[in-house]
Amino acid sequence: MKRQLFTLLLTLACPIVLAQDLLITGANLYSQSDAGIIENTDILIKNGRVEKIAPRIPTNKMIRVINAGGRPVTPALFAGVTVSGISEVEAVSEAVDSSYRELYTELMHPEFDVRMVYNPHSSVIPITRVEGFGFTLLAARGGDKTLTGQGGLVRFDGGYSSFEGKPVVYVQTSGRSAGSVGGSRVAHWMLLNQAFDEAMTDEELTLITPQGAATLKNAKDEGLFLFHADRAADIMRVLAFAEEKALSAVIHGGSEAWMVAESLAAANVAVILNPLKNLPENFESLGARLDNAAILHKADVQVIFSSGETHNARKVRQLAGNAAANGLPHSAALAAISSTPAAVFGGESRSITHGSRADLVIWSGDPLEVTTQAQHVILGGIPDTMVSRQTLLRDRYLDAANDMPRAYISP
Amino acid sequence: MRSSLAALLSIFTTTVSANPFPSTYEPLPSSPTLITEATILTGDGRRLDDADMYIADGKIVWVGEGTVPLEGVRTINAAGKWLTPGIIDVHSHLGVYPSPGVSAHSDGNEATSPVTAEVWAEHSVWPQDPGFSRAVAGGITSLQILPGSANLFGGRSVTLKNVPQKTYQAMKFPGAPYGLKMACGENPKRVYGGRKQAPSTRMGNVAAYRASWIRAQRYIQDWEQYEQKMAKQSAGLESDSNSALAAALIKPPKRDLELETLAGVLKGEILVHMHCYRADEMMTILDMADEFGYQLGTFHHGVEAYKIADELAEHGVCGALWADWWGFKMEAYDGIQENIAMVDRPDNGCAIVHSDSEEGIQRLNQEAAKAMGKGQAAGLDIPPERAIRWITSNAAKSLGIADQTGTLAPGKMADVVIWNQDPFSVYAKAQQVFIDGAMVFDRDDETLQPVSDFELGQLLEAAP
Numbered sequence: 001m002k003r004q005l006f007t008l009l010l011t012l013a014c015p016i017v018l019a020q021d022l023l024i025t026g027a028n029l030y031s032q033s034d035a036g037i038i039e040n041t042d043i044l045i046k047n048g049r050v051e052k053i054a055p056r057i058p059t060n061k062m063i064r065v066i067n068a069g070g071r072p073v074t075p076a077l078f079a080g081v082t083v084s085g086i087s088e089v090e091a092v093s094e095a096v097d098s099s100y101r102e103l104y105t106e107l108m109h110p111e112f113d114v115r116m117v118y119n120p121h122s123s124v125i126p127i128t129r130v131e132g133f134g135f136t137l138l139a140a141r142g143g144d145k146t147l148t149g150q151g152g153l154v155r156f157d158g159g160y161s162s163f164e165g166k167p168v169v170y171v172q173t174s175g176r177s178a179g180s181v182g183g184s185r186v187a188h189w190m191l192l193n194q195a196f197d198e199a200m201t202d203e204e205l206t207l208i209t210p211q212g213a214a215t216l217k218n219a220k221d222e223g224l225f226l227f228h229a230d231r232a233a234d235i236m237r238v239l240a241f242a243e244e245k246a247l248s249a250v251i252h253g254g255s256e257a258w259m260v261a262e263s264l265a266a267a268n269v270a271v272i273l274n275p276l277k278n279l280p281e282n283f284e285s286l287g288a289r290l291d292n293a294a295i296l297h298k299a300d301v302q303v304i305f306s307s308g309e310t311h312n313a314r315k316v317r318q319l320a321g322n323a324a325a326n327g328l329p330h331s332a333a334l335a336a337i338s339s340t341p342a343a344v345f346g347g348e349s350r351s352i353t354h355g356s357r358a359d360l361v362i363w364s365g366d367p368l369e370v371t372t373q374a375q376h377v378i379l380g381g382i383p384d385t386m387v388s389r390q391t392l393l394r395d396r397y398l399d400a401a402n403d404m405p406r407a408y409i410s411p
Numbered sequence: 412m413r414s415s416l417a418a419l420l421s422i423f424t425t426t427v428s429a430n431p432f433p434s435t436y437e438p439l440p441s442s443p444t445l446i447t448e449a450t451i452l453t454g455d456g457r458r459l460d461d462a463d464m465y466i467a468d469g470k471i472v473w474v475g476e477g478t479v480p481l482e483g484v485r486t487i488n489a490a491g492k493w494l495t496p497g498i499i500d501v502h503s504h505l506g507v508y509p510s511p512g513v514s515a516h517s518d519g520n521e522a523t524s525p526v527t528a529e530v531w532a533e534h535s536v537w538p539q540d541p542g543f544s545r546a547v548a549g550g551i552t553s554l555q556i557l558p559g560s561a562n563l564f565g566g567r568s569v570t571l572k573n574v575p576q577k578t579y580q581a582m583k584f585p586g587a588p589y590g591l592k593m594a595c596g597e598n599p600k601r602v603y604g605g606r607k608q609a610p611s612t613r614m615g616n617v618a619a620y621r622a623s624w625i626r627a628q629r630y631i632q633d634w635e636q637y638e639q640k641m642a643k644q645s646a647g648l649e650s651d652s653n654s655a656l657a658a659a660l661i662k663p664p665k666r667d668l669e670l671e672t673l674a675g676v677l678k679g680e681i682l683v684h685m686h687c688y689r690a691d692e693m694m695t696i697l698d699m700a701d702e703f704g705y706q707l708g709t710f711h712h713g714v715e716a717y718k719i720a721d722e723l724a725e726h727g728v729c730g731a732l733w734a735d736w737w738g739f740k741m742e743a744y745d746g747i748q749e750n751i752a753m754v755d756r757p758d759n760g761c762a763i764v765h766s767d768s769e770e771g772i773q774r775l776n777q778e779a780a781k782a783m784g785k786g787q788a789a790g791l792d793i794p795p796e797r798a799i800r801w802i803t804s805n806a807a808k809s810l811g812i813a814d815q816t817g818t819l820a821p822g823k824m825a826d827v828v829i830w831n832q833d834p835f836s837v838y839a840k841a842q843q844v845f846i847d848g849a850m851v852f853d854r855d856d857e858t859l860q861p862v863s864d865f866e867l868g869q870l871l872e873a874a875p
């Protein structure tokens with residue numbers, strides 16, 4: 001019943017703007033498909049989808065044309081694991097909904113679903129979108145429990161329910177979070193084992209609610225469990241747990257993942273990591289190194305990038321560039337912020353081929369270069385206005401002052 | 412009799428040492444080096460293509476054209492590579508919030524009282540922080556270590572040369588003035604207001620700054636009066652042993668470490684580094700500096716500095732800013748990526764890219780590149796030779812070390828980075844880094860890549 005309601009909401013809440021036909025000419029298309037980079041091609045978009053990819057597509061005068069002029073075109077990018085639309089200002093607790101703590105039930109609540117309160121009108125979303133980002137993985141953050149809740153992919157197209165992909169349940173296993181569960185990471189595993197036993201059998205529920213049990217069962221059958229773990233030993237524990245309970249796991253953090261790359265590959269477990277991490281931030285990441293992603297990729301582990309930031313999620317592109325500068329092939333670095341997260345979390349494919357949803361970006365240059373700008377962001381075939389609260393602030397203060405205060409300037 | 416009186420007097424006059432923890436920094440061994448065919452960004456706004464530079468005895472001898480001795484000169488061909496001054500980060504917490512960031516290492520905020528001008532960051536610096544060696548791989552040759560922003564007056568900063576030494580004294584930038592860390596806005600009022608203690612508001616912040624400056628003014632007066640009395644009595648010393656005795660009995664004011672630091676600011680000896688986000692608060696601070704007659708040095712973070720870029724330039728105040736960080740708290744809500752470029756725009760504008768981060772300090776060139784890119788996209792003319800000033804000469808000016816470093820000018824310290832390509836790129840890497848002419852990092856030579864004691868012997872079984 002609940003799922004039906006959810007589906008109904010999805011149907012009702014699709015964006016109302018209708019996609020016009022659009023022709024992109026002269027694209028250097030990073031297709032994220034077997035076709036690789038297709039140089040100097042046209043891309044015809046109809047009804048929000050890619051109708052045709054070919055050189056010099058003839059068209060009528062009615063169609064809008066954007067000339068890419070030989071510049072790169074990529075899928076709209078993945079902004080990482082964020083709380084976009086559920087956190088207006090990180091330190092303003094009354095404007096943040098991404099975590100729960102001190103709930104009177106004293107139970108763990110994997111059913112805590114941040115998608116319920118996602119707000120597409122948050123200023124964070126256009127600010128992120130104009131930098132070339134089209135989707136993110138919404139996170140149930142921190143809190144004070146081992147099971148912190150659930151989320152999933154959302155597109156930045158302005159829809160209230162632009163969710164896609166599988167349910168993702170967040171699990172803490174690191175030492176830093178263990179302070180609130182008895183002061184030892186052993187407690188995480190103790191509680192996880194008990195909660196799963198309760199959910200999967202007819203045992204009496206003592207750690208989770210019936211809804212929580214249903215969430216764990218559903219995620220086991222159809223979803224993913226995202227384990228926060230950095231230390232190699234903790235990652236190995238996750239792999240053993242996932243195998244024993246027959247779950248699909250993803251590692252989040254993974255500072256020492258390179259040390260167990262072969263085990264990750266064998267278990268087909270993807271890793272979400274920050275490729276800028278190269279310091280022993282704590283005793284769980286003594287092995288952090290800049291070529292973590294390159295080593296994992298070489299061992300056939302799927303790699304995804306996330307900075308951990310929401311407001312500055314746009315920095316993810318710089319993360320990918322640095323990974324490429326430290327041994328990861330450019331194509332894999334781009335995949336780590338586009339096609340790979342879509343595939344791992346069950347979203348629609350981000351490859352740009354015939355029939356693909358037209359979520360695209362036209363860049364001023366190399367999409368992984370820090371001086372490159374997103375020039376056009378197109379979601380579902382609709383070109384974005386490229387306006388955000390920040391571009392308006394910039395424009396309000398960019399010109400020389402006149403006699404009246406800036407408050408009268410509406411750029 | 413006279414000499415014993417003099418000895419007695421000297422007890423009072425020598426108790427105040429201006430420099431009780433002096434720098435023991437010595438440049439590492441170097442040899443005269445000629446770097447040829449590089450693209451050189453001098454740090455003062457010029458770009459020289461296919462150019463040479465000669466360094467010897469730890470100093471820059473010439474840039475462009477000059478002569479070199481026939482023998483004993485190492486030559487590095489830098490064709491296709493770029494040469495810049497050593498990168499300077501004006502805002503770092505390396506050593507005081509080191510890696511690993513365990514609670515036992517949390518030494519950056521003496522968050523027990525809102526006014527702690529008496530603490531000195533150098534006494535918290537752990538020289539074994541692995542962050543120092545990561546930073547040198549990013550071309551950082553000098554950096555300022557600041558206390559945190561929990562307090563209105565956080566304490567003294569220290570400027571270091573980024574050499575891996577056992578003590579902070581051996582890293583201390585010789586002759587660099589001290590700084591004083593101050594903080595506006597949310598952090599102090601949150602920390603102390605949360606304890607039902609002053610300040611709990613922005614107006615409480617300002618009242619407490621002003622009360623402290625008033626005490627510092629009084630402290631200066633007390634010492635001046637004492638010195639005048641002493642001078643008067645000493646003038647009679649030659650003829651009158653009574654007045655000599657009287658002079659010996661004049662008690663100096665009691666030393667106060669907090670007020671010594673504040674007095675140092677009012678006398679212009681210590682530079683103010685002011686953590687401040689909002690435009691309106693920065694203008695309050697500028698008025699307050701006028702009220703007490705000191706020159707404000709640098710606003711740090713200043714996410715709204717673009718709103719008052721002209722005023723900052725008029726006051727000769729620098730803005731040490733992030734390229735893109737925003738939204739983590741309310742006072743960071745109006746951050747824009749053109750902030751640095753817009754603060755750089757007016758005549759006399761002094762824009763600086765700072766890190767405040769053990770990650771950001773490793774790639775300050777990329778942070779500057781992002782800010783340059785956004786400025787260019789907004790229509791501002793910012794070539795690399797201009798943008799490099801944000802992490803070299805402007806930073807040196809902020810720290811009061813511009814006479815010694817920050818540009819590639821003859822006679823200055825040979826703090827130099829050779830980049831494998833244009834440093835304003837995500838793919839750029841510092842190839843070789845020189846501090847006072849000594850090669851302290853070489854990407855192609857593991858023997859010139861420092862490793863801290865903490866990292867030695869970790870994860871022995873995990874072969875790379």
